[in-house]
Amino acid sequence: MIWLEYAIFQRALIGGIIIGLLTGLIGVFVVRMRLSAIGYSMSHSAFAGAALGVAASIDPLLTAIVFSAVTALLIGPMADKARLPIDMITSIAFSLNMALAFIFLTLSPQVGLSSEVASVIWGSIVAVTNRDLVYLVILCSVTLALTYLFWKELFAIMFNRRMAEADGINTKPFIYFMIFLVGIVVAFSLKLVGGILVYALLFNPASSALQYLHDMKKIVILSPVIGAISCVTGFFMSLVFDVPVGSCIALVSTLIFALSVILSPKRKREVKT
Amino acid sequence: MAPIIRLEDVSTVYEGEKRPAIRDINLTLEEGELAYVVGPNAAGKTTLLETINGLLPVFKGRVLVLNMDVQKHGKEVRCQIGYVPQDFMVNPGEPYTALDVVLMGRYGKVGIIRRSSREDRERAIEAMKLLDVEELANRPIGKLSGGQQQKVMIARALAKEPRILLLDEPFSNLDPESRDKVSALIDQIRKEHNVTTIIVTHDIHQISISCRRIIVMNGGRIIADGEPSKALKIFEKFLPLEHWRDWRNSP
Numbered sequence: 001m002i003w004l005e006y007a008i009f010q011r012a013l014i015g016g017i018i019i020g021l022l023t024g025l026i027g028v029f030v031v032r033m034r035l036s037a038i039g040y041s042m043s044h045s046a047f048a049g050a051a052l053g054v055a056a057s058i059d060p061l062l063t064a065i066v067f068s069a070v071t072a073l074l075i076g077p078m079a080d081k082a083r084l085p086i087d088m089i090t091s092i093a094f095s096l097n098m099a100l101a102f103i104f105l106t107l108s109p110q111v112g113l114s115s116e117v118a119s120v121i122w123g124s125i126v127a128v129t130n131r132d133l134v135y136l137v138i139l140c141s142v143t144l145a146l147t148y149l150f151w152k153e154l155f156a157i158m159f160n161r162r163m164a165e166a167d168g169i170n171t172k173p174f175i176y177f178m179i180f181l182v183g184i185v186v187a188f189s190l191k192l193v194g195g196i197l198v199y200a201l202l203f204n205p206a207s208s209a210l211q212y213l214h215d216m217k218k219i220v221i222l223s224p225v226i227g228a229i230s231c232v233t234g235f236f237m238s239l240v241f242d243v244p245v246g247s248c249i250a251l252v253s254t255l256i257f258a259l260s261v262i263l264s265p266k267r268k269r270e271v272k273t
Numbered sequence: 274m275a276p277i278i279r280l281e282d283v284s285t286v287y288e289g290e291k292r293p294a295i296r297d298i299n300l301t302l303e304e305g306e307l308a309y310v311v312g313p314n315a316a317g318k319t320t321l322l323e324t325i326n327g328l329l330p331v332f333k334g335r336v337l338v339l340n341m342d343v344q345k346h347g348k349e350v351r352c353q354i355g356y357v358p359q360d361f362m363v364n365p366g367e368p369y370t371a372l373d374v375v376l377m378g379r380y381g382k383v384g385i386i387r388r389s390s391r392e393d394r395e396r397a398i399e400a401m402k403l404l405d406v407e408e409l410a411n412r413p414i415g416k417l418s419g420g421q422q423q424k425v426m427i428a429r430a431l432a433k434e435p436r437i438l439l440l441d442e443p444f445s446n447l448d449p450e451s452r453d454k455v456s457a458l459i460d461q462i463r464k465e466h467n468v469t470t471i472i473v474t475h476d477i478h479q480i481s482i483s484c485r486r487i488i489v490m491n492g493g494r495i496i497a498d499g500e501p502s503k504a505l506k507i508f509e510k511f512l513p514l515e516h517w518r519d520w521r522n523s524p
Binding site: 153 | 326328348349351352354356358361365366367368369370373374377378379380381382383385386387388389413433
C-alpha cells in the first residue's frame with residue numbers, strides 16, 4: 001500500500017469514495033423514477049461538454065456542467081411535451097453527444113497525448129485535485145440535505161409518479177431537478193471515472209441494492225455503500241493492473257450486480273412461492 | 274346543498290389523439306352525494322374520474338371542484354380527493370410496505386418539506402383497521418394478494434380524510450363478502466363525513482343498494498343520469514345481449 005503514502009492517490013481514493021456514495025444515492029432515484037435513459041443521456045452530455053473544454057482549453061468541469069445543465073433544461077420539458085417516446089429522444093441525444101464529444105476531442109491540440117483527454121474518456125486517478133475534492137464534498141452535502149428535506153416527496157414519486165400526483169404532490173419540479181442533479185453529479189465524477197462509463201455507477205449500485213432489500217430507506221443507504229465499494233475496489237484494481245480506473249469501477253460494479261442477482265433473497269422467496 | 278363537483282361542457286383529449294375520450298360532459302354532484310358511473314369498456318369512465326381530479330388536461334369546458342378550477346388549482350384539489358385507480362397492482366419486488374403506501378395518501382396534506390407526524394401515522398393505521406388489513410402493515414405491498422392490495426389502496430384513499438372519493442373499479446379484486454363489507458364501509462364514511470363519492474364500475478351487480486344516482490356513459494358521453502331504475506333501463510340498450518341477460522337475471 002505504498003501508493004497511499006502519496007497525496008495524489010489519497011485524493012483519488014477519497015474522491016472515489018465520495019463519488020461512489022453520491023452516484024449510489026442519486027442512482028436509486030434514477031432507477032426508481034425510471035429515468036435510466038435520461039441518466040444515460042445526461043452522462044454523455046457531460047462527456048461532450050468536458051471534451052469541448054479540453055478542445056477549447058477551458059476547464060472541462062465548467063463546460064461539462066454547462067452542457068449538463070443545458071441538456072437537463074431541454075430534456076425534461078421535451079420528455080413531457082414532445083409527442084415522441086422518451087427512448088427516442090434520449091437515443092438521439094446520446095448519438096448527438098457522442099458525435100460532438102469525439103469531434104471536440106479530435107479538435108484538441110494534444111489529442112492522443114494529453115492526459116486530460118484520456119481522463120475525460122476513461123477516467124484518471126491522477127486527475128483529481130484538492131479543488132475537485134472540495135467541490136465533491138459540497139455537492140455531496142447539498143445532495144444529502146435535499147434528499148433529507150424532500151424525502152417524503154421523493155419516496156412517493158419513486159413508488160408511482162401518477163399516484164404521487166393524485167395525492168397532491170407536484171411531481172414535475174422534482175423530476176426536472178433530479179435530471180439536473182444527475183447532470184451535475186456526472187460532471188463532477190467525470191475526471192475520475194471517465195465519460196464513457198460513468199453511467200455504470202448511476203445504475204449498477206442501485207440495481208444491486210434493489211435485489212436485496214424490501215425497504216426503500218435501507219436501499220438508499222446500501223446503494224451508496226455499494227457505489228463506494230465499487231470505486232475503492234476499482235481504484236486498487238486500476239493501480240495493480242495499470243488499466244483505466246473508470247473501466248475497473250464499471251467492471252466491479254457490474255460484478256456486484258451479477259452476484260446480487262444470484263444471491264438475491266427476494267428472488268429466492270419468489271421461487272419458493 | 275352546494276355543488277362540490279361541477280363539470281361544464283367538458284371534453285378531454287389524450288395527448289397524441291384526435292378523438293376526445295370524453296365529450297360535452299355536464300355534471301354536478303352535491304356534498305355527500307353518491308353516484309355510480311357505469312358503462313361498457315372504453316366508455317370514458319376512468320377518463321371522467323381523472324378529469325375531475327385534474328390528472329388529465331381539459332381540452333374544452335371547465336371543471337370546478339370545491340369551487341376551484343382543477344386546471345389552475347390541481348394540487349390543492351387533489352389534496353382533498355381520495356383516489357383509487359383501476360387495477361393498480363404492485364410488483365412483488367417493490368420496496369414499500371403496505372403502511373408506507375397508506376401513509377403516502379396523507380403526504381399532500383402534510384405539505385412540502387414537513388415530515389409525517391404521529392397523527393398521520395395513526396390515521397393511516399386507523400384506515401387500515403377499517404379495511405381489515407392492519408396486520409399487513411409491515412409486509413411488502415407487492416407480496417400481498419390482489420384483493421389485499423386493493424384494500425390497501427382504499428385505505429390509502431380513506432387515510433387522507435378526503436372530502437371527495439373517486440373510486441375506479443374498487444371492488445374488482447375482492448371476493449363477494451369483502452366487496453359487500455367494503456361497499457358498506459364506504460357508504461358509512463360517506464354519510465358520517467359528507468364525502469361526495471363517485472364509484473366507477475362496469476359490473477352493475479356491484480352497485481350498492483343505497484345508491485340513488487347512476488351515471489351511464491357510452492362512447493365518451495353521458496347517456497343517462499338519474500335514478501338507478503331509469504338509468505339502467507337506458508343502459509340495457511347499450512349492453513351486449515349476454516350482459517343484459519346476466520344482470521336482469523341477477524337477484
